[in-house]
Amino acid sequence: MPAxxxxxxxxxFGLGLLVSGMTDTAKVQGWLDVFGNWDxxxxxxxxxxxxxxxxxxxxxxxRQRSLLGNPFPAKPSPRLDHxxxxxxxxxxxxxxxxGLCPGPAMASISYNGTSGAIFLLAMIAGMxxxxxxxxxxxxx
Amino acid sequence: xxxxxxxxxxGGGLIxxxxxxxxxxxxxxxxxxxxxxxxxxxxxxxxxxxxRVAFIAGLVAVPALVTLLAGAPDSHITRQPLxxxxxxxLVGFGTRLANGCTSGHGVCGISRLSERSIVAxxxxxxxxxxxxxxxxxxxxxx
Numbered sequence: 610m611p612a613x614x615x616x617x618x619x620x621x622f623g624l625g626l627l628v629s630g631m632t633d634t635a636k637v638q639g640w641l642d643v644f645g646n647w648d649x650x651x652x653x654x655x656x657x658x659x660x661x662x663x664x665x666x667x668x669x670x671x672r673q674r675s676l677l678g679n680p681f682p683a684k685p686s687p688r689l690d691h692x693x694x695x696x697x698x699x700x701x702x703x704x705x706x707x708g709l710c711p712g713p714a715m716a717s718i719s720y721n722g723t724s725g726a727i728f729l730l731a732m733i734a735g736m737x738x739x740x741x742x743x744x745x746x747x748x749x
Numbered sequence: 750x751x752x753x754x755x756x757x758x759x760g761g762g763l764i765x766x767x768x769x770x771x772x773x774x775x776x777x778x779x780x781x782x783x784x785x786x787x788x789x790x791x792x793x794x795x796x797x798x799x800x801r802v803a804f805i806a807g808l809v810a811v812p813a814l815v816t817l818l819a820g821a822p823d824s825h826i827t828r829q830p831l832x833x834x835x836x837x838x839l840v841g842f843g844t845r846l847a848n849g850c851t852s853g854h855g856v857c858g859i860s861r862l863s864e865r866s867i868v869a870x871x872x873x874x875x876x877x878x879x880x881x882x883x884x885x886x887x888x889x890x891x
Binding site for chain 2: 611641648652653657658663716
């Protein structure tokens with residue numbers, strides 16, 4: 610039962626990514642192409658996604674636990690570290706190079722052929738490489 | 750003119766936000782794609798592996814079904830293996846180091862006004878913008 614809702618949530622996420630066009634690498638690179646033919650679609654996607662989530666956080670604030678009894682994730686401390694800033698810069702660089710971030714990379718795996726597989730495998734390798742580096746940086 | 754793409758973006762965005770809201774209110778989890786996969790990959794989140802696997806299964810299943818019924822959606826993904834490998838490495842490494850990506854920091858973090866998520870989003874937008882500027886307009890690689 611606790612796995613049914615994550616499946617539905619993942620399915621909706623996949624649907625939303627398709628509908629919004631965020632599985633189209635050209636649209637994502639178009640958003641990042643501020644000095645070229647800029648495509649503002651991603652701003653609408655992010656804005657649209659933040660709305661229901663902002664309501665959800667308000668609902669969560671008035672409750673002790675989630676419906677399945679798990680505590681809500683605590684808001685992280687505002688403390689900034691190099692892992693956050695350097696990690697995000699590197700992520701952004703990879704995002705710009707191909708136009709895929711982790712959600713769409715998984716969502717498009719069934720139809721992106723060899724290209725999608727290479728990207729996803731490299732992404733998994735990058736995740737494994739990050740583990741010891743994170744430990745050394747002392748980031749949470 | 751309000752482009753159809755923008756309306757579809759807004760509609761798709763609302764669906765993504767709904768997905769994240771359900772995951773938070775029912776399971777008490779952050780819907781962050783890099784965290785959900787990363788916790789499986791590096792073994793740090795195996796205590797709730799069922800939720801993670803189920804989420805990824807749903808995420809993969811819907812586009813696969815759509816592809817089966819209506820053909821593959823537009824992807825425009827590059828076919829250059831080196832570019833794909835380097836980009837994938839950077840995305841995987843960077844998101845884990847920063848504890849989040851577009852969904853975790855961008856959608857779930859910004860919507861609760863998390864300072865860390867706002868900073869992360871500024872930095873990955875900066876990283877992406879600089880990269881596209883250099884690789885597209887300066888060097889003509891992408």
